[in-house]
Amino acid sequence: MLYPILSYLKFLLTSTNQHGIHSPFVFDFVTKCLYDTRKYAEYSHLNAYRNSLLKREETILITDFGTGSKVFKTNKRKVKDIAKHAGISKKKQHLLFRMAHYLNSKFSLELGTSLGLATIALAINKNNKVTTVEGCKNTAEVARKHLDAVECTSVKIQVGDFEKVIKKFANTSFDLVYVDGNHNKESTLNYFELLLPFVHNETLFIFDDIYWSKGMTEAWKEIQNHPKVSVSIDAYYWGLVFFRKEQKKESFTVRL
Numbered sequence: 268m269l270y271p272i273l274s275y276l277k278f279l280l281t282s283t284n285q286h287g288i289h290s291p292f293v294f295d296f297v298t299k300c301l302y303d304t305r306k307y308a309e310y311s312h313l314n315a316y317r318n319s320l321l322k323r324e325e326t327i328l329i330t331d332f333g334t335g336s337k338v339f340k341t342n343k344r345k346v347k348d349i350a351k352h353a354g355i356s357k358k359k360q361h362l363l364f365r366m367a368h369y370l371n372s373k374f375s376l377e378l379g380t381s382l383g384l385a386t387i388a389l390a391i392n393k394n395n396k397v398t399t400v401e402g403c404k405n406t407a408e409v410a411r412k413h414l415d416a417v418e419c420t421s422v423k424i425q426v427g428d429f430e431k432v433i434k435k436f437a438n439t440s441f442d443l444v445y446v447d448g449n450h451n452k453e454s455t456l457n458y459f460e461l462l463l464p465f466v467h468n469e470t471l472f473i474f475d476d477i478y479w480s481k482g483m484t485e486a487w488k489e490i491q492n493h494p495k496v497s498v499s500i501d502a503y504y505w506g507l508v509f510f511r512k513e514q515k516k517e518s519f520t521v522r523l
Protein backbone atom coordinates (compact mmCIF):
# COMPACT_ATOMS: atom_id res chain seq x y z
CA MET A 268 0.00 0.00 0.00
CA LEU A 269 2.96 2.31 0.71
CA TYR A 270 4.57 1.76 -2.71
CA PRO A 271 1.88 3.56 -4.80
CA ILE A 272 1.89 6.51 -2.37
CA LEU A 273 5.67 6.95 -2.37
CA SER A 274 5.68 6.56 -6.15
CA TYR A 275 3.04 9.27 -6.43
CA LEU A 276 5.11 11.70 -4.38
CA LYS A 277 8.07 11.00 -6.67
CA PHE A 278 5.85 11.44 -9.70
CA LEU A 279 4.69 14.85 -8.44
CA LEU A 280 8.31 16.00 -8.21
CA THR A 281 9.26 14.85 -11.71
CA SER A 282 6.09 15.39 -13.76
CA THR A 283 5.32 18.40 -15.92
CA ASN A 284 2.51 19.75 -18.05
CA GLN A 285 2.84 20.61 -21.75
CA HIS A 286 5.68 23.08 -21.12
CA GLY A 287 9.00 21.74 -22.25
CA ILE A 288 7.46 19.21 -24.63
CA HIS A 289 9.15 19.93 -27.96
CA SER A 290 7.72 17.09 -29.99
CA PRO A 291 4.78 18.61 -31.96
CA PHE A 292 2.99 15.25 -31.97
CA VAL A 293 3.22 14.84 -28.19
CA PHE A 294 2.48 18.54 -27.54
CA ASP A 295 -0.72 18.31 -29.60
CA PHE A 296 -1.71 15.02 -27.98
CA VAL A 297 -1.27 16.49 -24.50
CA THR A 298 -2.91 19.87 -25.13
CA LYS A 299 -5.66 18.89 -27.58
CA CYS A 300 -6.59 15.53 -26.10
CA LEU A 301 -5.37 14.90 -22.54
CA TYR A 302 -5.97 18.52 -21.44
CA ASP A 303 -9.06 19.06 -23.58
CA THR A 304 -11.60 20.67 -21.20
CA ARG A 305 -14.55 20.77 -23.59
CA LYS A 306 -17.75 19.32 -22.16
CA TYR A 307 -18.56 16.53 -24.63
CA ALA A 308 -22.20 15.50 -24.94
CA GLU A 309 -21.01 11.88 -24.65
CA TYR A 310 -20.01 12.47 -21.01
CA SER A 311 -23.65 12.55 -19.91
CA HIS A 312 -24.25 9.14 -21.55
CA LEU A 313 -21.18 7.73 -19.80
CA ASN A 314 -22.37 9.16 -16.48
CA ALA A 315 -25.83 7.69 -17.01
CA TYR A 316 -24.30 4.25 -17.70
CA ARG A 317 -22.27 4.48 -14.49
CA ASN A 318 -25.30 5.62 -12.48
CA SER A 319 -27.39 2.72 -13.73
CA LEU A 320 -24.72 0.28 -12.47
CA LEU A 321 -24.41 2.08 -9.15
CA LYS A 322 -28.12 1.35 -8.51
CA ARG A 323 -27.81 -2.41 -9.04
CA GLU A 324 -28.31 -4.19 -5.74
CA GLU A 325 -28.04 -7.75 -7.09
CA THR A 326 -25.12 -9.94 -6.05
CA ILE A 327 -23.05 -11.99 -8.45
CA LEU A 328 -20.41 -14.63 -7.90
CA ILE A 329 -17.03 -13.53 -9.24
CA THR A 330 -14.32 -15.74 -10.65
CA ASP A 331 -11.14 -13.89 -9.81
CA PHE A 332 -8.82 -13.98 -12.79
CA GLY A 333 -6.48 -11.20 -11.82
CA THR A 334 -4.19 -10.29 -8.98
CA GLY A 335 -7.08 -10.14 -6.52
CA SER A 336 -8.68 -7.10 -4.98
CA LYS A 337 -7.37 -4.67 -2.38
CA VAL A 338 -11.01 -3.94 -1.43
CA PHE A 339 -13.13 -7.11 -1.66
CA LYS A 340 -12.70 -9.99 0.76
CA THR A 341 -15.18 -12.46 -0.75
CA ASN A 342 -16.15 -13.56 -4.27
CA LYS A 343 -19.82 -12.61 -3.80
CA ARG A 344 -20.17 -8.99 -4.84
CA LYS A 345 -22.94 -6.50 -5.40
CA VAL A 346 -22.92 -5.08 -8.92
CA LYS A 347 -23.04 -1.56 -7.52
CA ASP A 348 -19.94 -2.29 -5.39
CA ILE A 349 -17.99 -3.63 -8.38
CA ALA A 350 -18.87 -0.47 -10.30
CA LYS A 351 -17.76 1.65 -7.36
CA HIS A 352 -14.50 -0.11 -6.43
CA ALA A 353 -13.24 -2.04 -9.47
CA GLY A 354 -14.59 0.18 -12.22
CA ILE A 355 -12.63 2.89 -14.00
CA SER A 356 -13.07 6.35 -12.44
CA LYS A 357 -15.14 9.05 -14.12
CA LYS A 358 -12.04 11.10 -14.92
CA LYS A 359 -10.25 8.18 -16.56
CA GLN A 360 -13.39 7.13 -18.40
CA HIS A 361 -13.77 10.58 -19.95
CA LEU A 362 -10.07 10.62 -20.80
CA LEU A 363 -10.33 7.25 -22.52
CA PHE A 364 -13.27 8.51 -24.56
CA ARG A 365 -11.19 11.54 -25.61
CA MET A 366 -8.19 9.43 -26.62
CA ALA A 367 -10.26 7.16 -28.86
CA HIS A 368 -11.97 10.27 -30.24
CA TYR A 369 -8.75 12.21 -30.86
CA LEU A 370 -7.03 9.25 -32.51
CA ASN A 371 -10.16 8.40 -34.47
CA SER A 372 -9.85 4.81 -33.33
CA LYS A 373 -11.74 2.33 -35.48
CA PHE A 374 -10.61 -0.89 -33.78
CA SER A 375 -9.99 -0.93 -30.06
CA LEU A 376 -9.12 -3.71 -27.69
CA GLU A 377 -9.68 -3.77 -23.95
CA LEU A 378 -8.29 -6.42 -21.62
CA GLY A 379 -10.53 -6.42 -18.54
CA THR A 380 -14.17 -5.55 -19.32
CA SER A 381 -15.55 -5.78 -15.80
CA LEU A 382 -18.93 -3.99 -16.10
CA GLY A 383 -18.08 -2.17 -19.30
CA LEU A 384 -17.36 1.33 -17.98
CA ALA A 385 -14.25 1.75 -20.12
CA THR A 386 -15.76 -0.33 -22.93
CA ILE A 387 -18.58 2.13 -23.42
CA ALA A 388 -16.16 5.08 -23.28
CA LEU A 389 -14.38 3.57 -26.28
CA ALA A 390 -17.49 2.37 -28.07
CA ILE A 391 -19.44 5.62 -27.75
CA ASN A 392 -17.08 6.94 -30.41
CA LYS A 393 -18.85 6.48 -33.73
CA ASN A 394 -17.32 3.78 -35.93
CA ASN A 395 -15.08 2.42 -33.17
CA LYS A 396 -15.45 -1.37 -33.03
CA VAL A 397 -14.44 -2.61 -29.62
CA THR A 398 -13.27 -6.07 -28.65
CA THR A 399 -13.16 -6.50 -24.91
CA VAL A 400 -11.98 -9.54 -22.96
CA GLU A 401 -13.30 -10.66 -19.57
CA GLY A 402 -12.47 -13.88 -17.74
CA CYS A 403 -15.39 -13.85 -15.34
CA LYS A 404 -18.51 -15.10 -17.14
CA ASN A 405 -20.98 -13.63 -14.63
CA THR A 406 -19.38 -10.19 -14.76
CA ALA A 407 -19.33 -10.28 -18.57
CA GLU A 408 -23.05 -11.15 -18.58
CA VAL A 409 -23.88 -8.06 -16.53
CA ALA A 410 -21.73 -5.92 -18.84
CA ARG A 411 -23.48 -7.36 -21.91
CA LYS A 412 -26.91 -6.71 -20.44
CA HIS A 413 -26.09 -3.08 -19.63
CA LEU A 414 -24.36 -2.40 -22.95
CA ASP A 415 -27.35 -3.88 -24.80
CA ALA A 416 -29.70 -1.70 -22.76
CA VAL A 417 -27.98 1.40 -24.16
CA GLU A 418 -27.82 -0.15 -27.65
CA CYS A 419 -24.05 -0.31 -27.64
CA THR A 420 -23.84 -2.81 -30.48
CA SER A 421 -20.26 -2.21 -31.66
CA VAL A 422 -18.87 -4.17 -28.71
CA LYS A 423 -17.78 -7.80 -28.88
CA ILE A 424 -17.19 -9.31 -25.46
CA GLN A 425 -14.88 -12.32 -25.51
CA VAL A 426 -15.17 -14.39 -22.35
CA GLY A 427 -11.94 -16.12 -21.44
CA ASP A 428 -8.44 -15.80 -20.13
CA PHE A 429 -6.57 -12.86 -21.73
CA GLU A 430 -3.67 -14.96 -22.96
CA LYS A 431 -5.87 -17.65 -24.50
CA VAL A 432 -8.07 -15.09 -26.24
CA ILE A 433 -5.12 -13.06 -27.60
CA LYS A 434 -3.55 -16.22 -28.98
CA LYS A 435 -6.63 -16.71 -31.17
CA PHE A 436 -6.41 -13.23 -32.78
CA ALA A 437 -5.50 -13.32 -36.47
CA ASN A 438 -5.59 -10.96 -39.44
CA THR A 439 -6.38 -7.94 -37.33
CA SER A 440 -4.78 -4.82 -35.94
CA PHE A 441 -5.79 -2.37 -33.25
CA ASP A 442 -5.65 1.42 -33.15
CA LEU A 443 -5.98 1.55 -29.38
CA VAL A 444 -5.28 -1.11 -26.76
CA TYR A 445 -6.29 -0.65 -23.13
CA VAL A 446 -4.80 -3.14 -20.67
CA ASP A 447 -6.75 -3.09 -17.41
CA GLY A 448 -6.51 -6.41 -15.62
CA ASN A 449 -4.12 -8.90 -14.08
CA HIS A 450 -1.69 -6.26 -12.89
CA ASN A 451 1.53 -8.17 -12.42
CA LYS A 452 4.89 -7.89 -14.14
CA GLU A 453 5.10 -11.20 -16.00
CA SER A 454 1.52 -11.13 -17.32
CA THR A 455 1.74 -7.48 -18.39
CA LEU A 456 4.95 -8.12 -20.34
CA ASN A 457 3.48 -11.28 -21.79
CA TYR A 458 0.33 -9.48 -23.05
CA PHE A 459 2.50 -6.71 -24.50
CA GLU A 460 4.66 -9.18 -26.44
CA LEU A 461 1.65 -11.23 -27.58
CA LEU A 462 -0.10 -8.09 -28.85
CA LEU A 463 2.87 -6.60 -30.73
CA PRO A 464 1.95 -8.38 -34.00
CA PHE A 465 -1.37 -6.48 -33.93
CA VAL A 466 -0.01 -2.93 -33.68
CA HIS A 467 0.60 -0.48 -36.50
CA ASN A 468 2.47 2.79 -36.68
CA GLU A 469 -0.33 4.84 -35.05
CA THR A 470 -1.41 2.39 -32.35
CA LEU A 471 -1.69 3.64 -28.77
CA PHE A 472 -1.26 1.24 -25.84
CA ILE A 473 -2.57 2.28 -22.44
CA PHE A 474 -1.43 0.34 -19.38
CA ASP A 475 -3.43 0.83 -16.22
CA ASP A 476 -1.93 0.94 -12.73
CA ILE A 477 1.77 1.09 -13.58
CA TYR A 478 2.52 1.96 -9.94
CA TRP A 479 0.23 -0.70 -8.42
CA SER A 480 3.36 -2.61 -7.36
CA LYS A 481 7.13 -2.61 -7.89
CA GLY A 482 6.67 -5.41 -10.42
CA MET A 483 4.21 -3.34 -12.46
CA THR A 484 6.65 -0.42 -12.55
CA GLU A 485 9.41 -2.80 -13.68
CA ALA A 486 7.12 -4.04 -16.46
CA TRP A 487 6.38 -0.43 -17.43
CA LYS A 488 10.11 0.43 -17.62
CA GLU A 489 10.76 -2.62 -19.81
CA ILE A 490 7.91 -1.61 -22.11
CA GLN A 491 9.27 1.96 -22.32
CA ASN A 492 12.68 0.59 -23.27
CA HIS A 493 11.35 -1.88 -25.83
CA PRO A 494 12.95 -1.18 -29.25
CA LYS A 495 9.56 -0.98 -30.96
CA VAL A 496 8.31 1.76 -28.61
CA SER A 497 9.12 5.34 -29.60
CA VAL A 498 7.15 7.76 -27.41
CA SER A 499 6.10 6.86 -23.89
CA ILE A 500 4.11 8.99 -21.47
CA ASP A 501 4.08 8.22 -17.76
CA ALA A 502 0.87 9.70 -16.41
CA TYR A 503 1.17 7.91 -13.03
CA TYR A 504 -2.06 5.92 -13.12
CA TRP A 505 -1.58 5.17 -16.80
CA GLY A 506 1.41 4.43 -18.98
CA LEU A 507 0.90 5.35 -22.62
CA VAL A 508 3.06 4.14 -25.48
CA PHE A 509 3.22 4.92 -29.17
CA PHE A 510 5.14 3.06 -31.87
CA ARG A 511 5.43 5.88 -34.46
CA LYS A 512 8.66 5.26 -36.34
CA GLU A 513 9.03 8.93 -37.29
CA GLN A 514 9.35 9.93 -33.59
CA LYS A 515 12.65 9.76 -31.80
CA LYS A 516 12.63 7.59 -28.69
CA GLU A 517 11.52 9.86 -25.85
CA SER A 518 9.81 9.47 -22.47
CA PHE A 519 7.61 12.10 -20.87
CA THR A 520 6.20 12.32 -17.37
CA VAL A 521 2.94 14.24 -17.60
CA ARG A 522 0.50 15.26 -14.87
CA LEU A 523 -3.12 14.73 -15.87
Ligand SMILES: C[S@@+](CC[C@H](N)C(=O)[O-])C[C@H]1O[C@@H](n2cnc3c(N)ncnc32)[C@H](O)[C@@H]1O
Pocket residue numbers: 330331332333334353354355378379380381382383384385386400401402403406427428429430447448449
Ligand atom coordinates in the same frame (compact mmCIF):
# COMPACT_ATOMS: atom_id res chain seq x y z
C1 LIG B 1 -9.94 -3.61 -12.93
S1 LIG B 1 -11.10 -4.59 -13.69
C2 LIG B 1 -11.38 -3.76 -15.22
C3 LIG B 1 -12.14 -2.48 -15.08
C4 LIG B 1 -12.79 -2.06 -16.36
N1 LIG B 1 -11.85 -1.89 -17.44
C5 LIG B 1 -13.62 -0.83 -16.20
O1 LIG B 1 -13.65 -0.01 -17.11
O2 LIG B 1 -14.26 -0.61 -15.18
C6 LIG B 1 -10.17 -5.99 -14.23
C7 LIG B 1 -11.02 -7.08 -14.89
O3 LIG B 1 -10.13 -7.95 -15.57
C8 LIG B 1 -10.54 -9.29 -15.40
N2 LIG B 1 -9.33 -10.13 -15.52
C9 LIG B 1 -8.20 -10.04 -14.76
N3 LIG B 1 -7.28 -10.92 -15.16
C10 LIG B 1 -7.82 -11.59 -16.21
C11 LIG B 1 -7.33 -12.62 -17.07
N4 LIG B 1 -6.11 -13.14 -16.92
N5 LIG B 1 -8.14 -13.06 -18.06
C12 LIG B 1 -9.38 -12.55 -18.21
N6 LIG B 1 -9.91 -11.56 -17.42
C13 LIG B 1 -9.14 -11.09 -16.44
C14 LIG B 1 -11.16 -9.34 -14.02
O4 LIG B 1 -12.10 -10.41 -13.94
C15 LIG B 1 -11.78 -7.94 -13.90
O5 LIG B 1 -13.13 -7.95 -14.23
